[in-house]
Amino acid sequence: MPGPVDFLRSCEPGTRVTVRRRTDGGWADALGYLREITPTSCVVETRRGLVRVPLDAVTHAVRVPEPPPRRRR
Template sequence: MTDPARLIASVSLGTRMTVRRRIDGGFVDALGYLRELSETECVVETRRGLVTIPLSEVTAARLVPPPPPPRAPRNPVV
C-alpha cells in the first residue's frame, strides 16, 4: 500500500479530503468526503457525485478543512 493509500485508510469515513489519481495523459483530483473504503478502492463524494478510485492509482491524498460558509450577497436587491 502506498503512503497516500495509507493516509486514506487511516481516516474516518466522512473525512473531507483530496485524492489524486493517475489517468492517461496526467492526473485528476477528487475533492470531497470519503464515503467508502475497501482493500482495493475508495469512494469519494464530490459535488458531481460519487467517484470510485482504485487505491493502486492513488498518487497523493491530503486532508482538507471544511468548506467556508456561503457568503451573503454583496448588493442585496431592495
C-alpha cells in the first residue's frame, strides 16, 4: 500500500482529496481539490482558498467523493 505522499504524487490535478498534516498545535486537514504537487509540497484548493502543505508534514491523504448538490431553499 502506498504512503500518503506517494498517493498524492499519483493523483491527477483536480482530484478531490483530504490531506492531514502535523502542525505546531497538533493536526490540520485540507479538504478540497489537488491543484499542484511539487517535490516538496502540494497545493489544495479549499473553500477558504489555496493551502500549501509541505510533504514532510503529511501524515494521511485520501481521495474523497464529490460533495452532494446543494439543496434549494
